[in-house]
Amino acid sequence: MTYDIIIIGGGASGLAAGCAAAETGADVLIIEKNHVPGRKILSTGAGKCNFSNFQVSPEHYHPQNPAFLNQTFKALPPAEIAAFFSNLGLLYTRGEHGRLFPRSMKAQDVVNVLVNRLGALGATLLTLTEVLTIKKESNSFLVETVKVAPKWEKKAPAGGKNIYRAGRVILAAGGATYPQIGGSLKGYDLLESFGHSVTAPRPAIAPLKTKEKIVRELDGVRLEALVRLTDGKDKLAETTGELLFTGYGISGPAALDLSRSAVEALAEGPVFAEADFFMDFPAQKFEALLFERVKSFSGRPFSHFACGLLNEKILRAAAELAGIAWQGTLPGVDKISKFGERLKCFRLEITGATGFEDAMVTVGGCALTGIDPSTFASKKVKGLYVTGELLDIDGDSGGYNLHLAWTSGILAGRDAGRGNSV
Ligand SMILES: Cc1cc2nc3c(=O)[nH]c(=O)nc-3n(C[C@H](O)[C@H](O)[C@H](O)COP(=O)(O)OP(=O)(O)OC[C@H]3O[C@@H](n4cnc5c(N)ncnc54)[C@H](O)[C@@H]3O)c2cc1C
Structure with missing residues (x-):
């Protein structure tokens, strides 16, 4: 029940963070409430997954914050995301307006290469488990979870509640869009429980x-x-x-x-x-x-x-x-x-x-003033990281949102793996 790093959310940024953290040799646990990881990734780009773009630059993100994103893209240049996926074995192809897709045009392959890598690195992926609370106790975090019944099961699952402990926590719980496949406001509540200010979440790209x-x-x-x-x-x-x-x-x-x-x-x-x-x-x-x-x-x-x-x-x-x-x-x-x-x-x-049911991204979220742009470490809570759509920054349609999810996940995973923030 004790890990070096716990990642909350097995979506785009959580899976990328898991690969980067486990790469450093850290003992990693990813907790995901759905019965499979990367459920939202499977729905992206109409099932083809427009996972990045050749034209990534701060102008494609809102609200405009070039000071923050220039540092992020200096720490992990945009071209390295395609290289990251190539190294995982994913061939990709370029579509209109610089959009990048897996060559197979199957979002499932994007999820598979990430999950395969996590397995090879010995990371633990726990599905059908929802994080309820996170508390910091001296130098470690206590993560309280509850087992979730799969949608096709009516009765409550056995196992109930558990507590997991880690030195670092990466909050990668995503935004509120598409609640039918995991979107929720829970991540914003967890952020607020640590004193992070949160701009009201709203649907966009709808x-x-x-x-x-x-x-x-x-x-x-x-x-x-x-x-x-x-x-x-x-x-x-x-x-x-x-x-x-x-x-x-x-x-x-x-x-x-x-x-x-x-x-x-x-x-x-x-x-x-x-x-x-x-x-x-x-x-x-x-x-x-x-x-x-x-x-x-x-x-x-x-x-x-x-x-x-x-x-x-x-x-x-x-x-x-x-x-x-x-x-x-x-x-x-x-x-x-x-x-x-x-x-x-x-x-x-x-x-x-x-509304949120049909929108692609959530606007609003964790104020960037509380986040380090090069590592996505919290400036308020040592050992805590915030990635992906939970942040108050969202991209244009065209692969920009997933690009930022991978980027923030990898930077957070690397930093947490090195134990820098502890
Ligand atoms: C239909 C659709 C199409 C899209 N198409 C594209 C596209 O083609 N290109 C693009 O760039 N972007 C696209 N997006 C946006 C992109 O999918 C998101 O921006 C990206 O997935 C955000 O990554 P994330 O890691 O922050 O969140 P997610 O990928 O949503 O992952 C968060 C994960 O956390 C889990 N979770 C949440 N709360 C808890 C909890 N309390 N305990 C345990 N687990 C929890 C969720 O189940 C989820 O799996 C699309 C979005 C939608 C809805």
């Missing part, structure tokens, strides 16, 4: 809800688009990428990229997302293409004219917005022009973002 009912008919449609965020007049932000329609609004990388700007702008007034599904065609060229098509399909139903241009559900929605009957005869050029405008500017009014 799907957006829209006013228009038409999105219900588009549920499940995915397509590449240039998406502009406007206040109805001026452009507020813009991105390109896959847009996914949901029953209540929009999601997918493009919507998630814009969600932070959308939520901020909503505090000031109305916000619209305008999708251009023909970004490779300037407006005039696109109109010319449609008019040419009108000639070819003269005398035939509108559905024949439209078929093959794009996803049919989008075409039907654009036709409806332009006042064109799908099964009717081909209308005049005015209506065709309107139809084209809808495909170049498919406008939806944003009413808000979804």
Whole structure:
């Protein structure tokens, strides 16, 4: 029951911290409440795990704190994260916008290489065990746990409560998003019990809800688009990428990229997302293409004219917005022009973002003033470390959040393993 280091949370930062700490020869225990480690990692990047990015720099993190992150990235340069995974045996590949993925495109492989390494180094991984409290007693920490019943078991598990003791504790309990797979506010309570100040946790990088009912008919449609965020007049932000329609609004990388700007702008007034599904065609060229098509399909139903241009559900929605009957005869050029405008500017009014259940990251958390940027050691409690999403720093969509989880975990694990903070 006594270890050199106890890590609370077997997620991204906890598993990376475990590898780095065990590498120093320390006796490591990782405590995870889920029945498997890295459950959230499995859901990242739609199961493909966008685990890092070639363009990592402080500008991709919020709130902006280059002074803190410059020190972090000096202690562990961004390129070393890809190297860390290569050393674990993971081949990786580069996607759009510098995103890094495992070559197998399977998040499970990211978890497997970490867990394999932990096993090879002799670290102990305890699952279905939840940490309730942590207390510091002279030079060691007492970690109180309770056994958790797996979701498929109704009755309480045998074993009940236990106390584990360690010289150092790494708090890697993650944020509050996706409670269905382990997200909770527990880590913030544990932080506060040690006197760390915590900025109120809020959801971010979340799907957006829209006013228009038409999105219900588009549920499940995915397509590449240039998406502009406007206040109805001026452009507020813009991105390109896959847009996914949901029953209540929009999601997918493009919507998630814009969600932070959308939520901020909503505090000031109305916000619209305008999708251009023909970004490779300037407006005039696109109109010319449609008019040419009108000639070819003269005398035939509108559905024949439209078929093959794009996803049919989008075409039907654009036709409806332009006042064109799908099964009717081909209308005049005015209506065709309107139809084209809808495909170049498919406008939806944003009413808000979804909550912790659907958000990718938690904004807010442990104030960075209480944390050493090179080691992630607490400046308040000797021997305590805080990593990953528990910190009051979150990244853009594109692999930046996992990158910081690995980075903070490795730096904390290395330092704790050397026993520097004790
Ligand atoms: C659907 C989804 C997709 C995402 N996609 C990406 C992506 O592609 N790229 C990217 O960079 N980021 C992505 N993220 C964000 C990224 O997953 C997180 O930022 C990252 O996992 C944070 O790492 P962490 O170690 O802080 O927390 P986590 O990985 O959440 O790990 C924390 C662990 O602690 C455990 N735990 C919590 N409390 C206790 C307790 N009291 N006792 C024991 N165990 C406890 C939890 O069960 C969990 O396993 C995504 C997030 C979601 C929800």
